[in-house]
Amino acid sequence: MNTNIKMYQSSNVTQQLNLAPQLLNWLKILQVSSVELSELVDRELVSNPALEAASPEESPMADDIGSDVLASSADGIDLCRSEVGERLGVLADIDEEWRLADEPRLSSSHVLQEKHDFTMDHIASTSRLQDELEQAILFADLSETHAEAARIIAGSIDGRGYLDASLEDIAKASGLDVSEIAVVLEKFQALAPAGIGARDLRECLTLQLKAMDSDTELAQMLVNNWLDHLAAGRAVMVADHLGEDADKVEAAFRLIRTLDPEPGKNDPSVPTEYVEADLEIRSKNGELHVELLDERLPKLQLSSYCKRLLDARQGSKADLEYIRGKVREASFLIQGISQRQDTMLKVARQIVRVQQEFLSSENGALQPLTMNKVAAMIGVHETTVSRAIANKYIRTERGLIEMRSFFKVGYRCADGSSVTPERVKTRLEAFIDAEEALKPLTDAHISERFKKEGLKVARRTVAKYREELGIPSSKERLIRARRREELAIAV
Structure with missing residues (x-):
């Protein structure tokens, strides 16, 4: 047994950032x-004696504190206001580097963009089911009457995620025919999370x-006809039958066993969460303007009493040192809130500039918009935009809308323009509406038509969008067309 123990000395140089x-x-x-x-x-007003709420006639006095007050304290940080802004920018850059450090290279830029936007979007917490359904209806391509019926359906979803009302009751409440409500339900089920809005277990699965x-x-055929044999193995x-x-x-x-029989119970935030609008978009003289809604926040200022103590060097x-530290904390809070409000305003103004059509008209459609593009417009890092829109809402004439809902990945056209998935779905419906009944277009044919129009939409994506719209496959459409023709001949 070798018991020789050798000790070595070595040195290496590493970079480390200690975040204040x-x-x-x-x-x-x-x-x-x-x-x-x-x-x-x-909480800060209660715990920090150096912070106080300014009366309406007073103005915040963070700028009255000299840099000597903000400099040098027990934690060894020496920052003036300009340096704080620089450090915030550096922090955003490092945050981006950490996020991308282990990200594998992807051959498709579209896949990379979707993965990237998924990461950015989920900095904000997931919405409750009802909020998610309301947002889906708002941005869906539905007429006003159909959208209202869809909201009635959304309000009739029980805790399991099932539709807890008959089509007849919904028809009476909306003033539409039962057959029309059935069409709206199909569209609603395509918009909602998978399984939500079903009327029974088979439909849910x-x-x-x-x-x-x-x-x-x-699997669908087994669910509809042989579900009772599933548990019995x-x-x-x-298979023989x-x-x-x-x-x-x-x-x-x-595969069927992996499905969720009660998808509504997966709602992660069952307790009611109240949200307030951070900004409001109003139309004035035919133009859209953004306003901050910060009445809830008191105007903050540094305590004049603490300032006098520091100036007089009393104590x-x-x-x-304690007072100086509290003054610095208060100053950081005041400047941080100011930075937050300014960044939100800048982002919202770019949203208004790009989404004019959607905000100005009830039938307006969203335009492609990414956080990367907005970040370049306002001169900040992309992660700053992501944080600025997280958990924020804008009050518009179309209702209360979460800021991140205005960001949509687009499909690049041959002429350099972009279109949203919603517009691709609208075009897909137009293709199918114009097809010959006995010669329905397959998903591959539709993909080729998109290609001729300068849009690269994969066959699988066409199939996905078609199912989300509640449109049967080409085979099912052909079968239905033949049945209609046979019935017409028989008559």
Whole structure:
């Protein structure tokens, strides 16, 4: 046994950034909602003697404190106001580097953009189910009467995610025919999370299967006709009866077992959460203007009493250091709120500039817009935009809208312009509406038509959008057309 122990000395150089707690708090101020910020300010007013609410006739006096007050304290940080802004920018850059450090290279820029926007969007917490349904209806291509009926349907969803009202009751409440409500329900189910809005278990499972990218026709058929045999484990018997391969039937049963029979119970935020608008977009003389809604926030200023103590150098060294630290914390809070409001305004103005059509008309459509593009417009880092829109809402003539809902990835056209997925879906519906009944267009044919119009939309994407719109496959459309023709001949 070798017991020789050798010791070595070595040195290496590493870079390390120690983030000041104040800077981390500043990033939190940028990201929190108006309700949370108001609560944070209330706590600081109670706990920090150097911070006070200014009366209406007074103005905040953070700028009256000299740099000597903000400099040098027990934590060893030496920052003036301009340096604080620089450090915030550096922090955003480092945040971006950490986020991308382990990200693999992707061959498709569109896939990379979708993954990137997913990361950016989920900095904000997930919305409740009802909020998600309301947002989906708002941005859907629905007529006013159909949108109102869809809202009635959304309000009739129970805790499991099922529709807790009959089509007849919804028809009476909306003033539409039952047949028209059935069409609206199909569109609603395509807009909602998979399985939400189903009327029974079979429909719930079928909706989840239809939302999958893979071929699930066998599983759908088993759900509709052989669901009772699933729990009994009769895959072989069902396969023999259908003349299908037993392994395929067993695989389909396994897939069905992974589905959620009560998708509504997955809502992560069941307790009611109240939100307030941070900004408002108003039309004045035919032009859209953005206004901050910060009445809830008190106007903050540094305590004149603490300032006098520091100026007079009254008190022990420990007392003065304590007061200086509290003054610096208060100053960071005041400047952080100012930075937050300014950044939100800049982002909202760019939203108004790009989304004029959507904000000015009830039938207006969203234009493609990314956080990267807005960041370049206002001269900040992309992660700053992401934090600035997280948990923020804008009051518009079309209702209260979450800021991140205005950001949509677009499809690049041959002429350099972009269109949103919603417009691609509208064009897809137009293709199918104009097709010959007995010669329906396949998903591949529709993909080729998009290509001729300068849009690259994959066949799988066409299938996904078609199912979201509640449009049957070309095979099913052909079968229905033949049945209609046979009935017409018989008559």
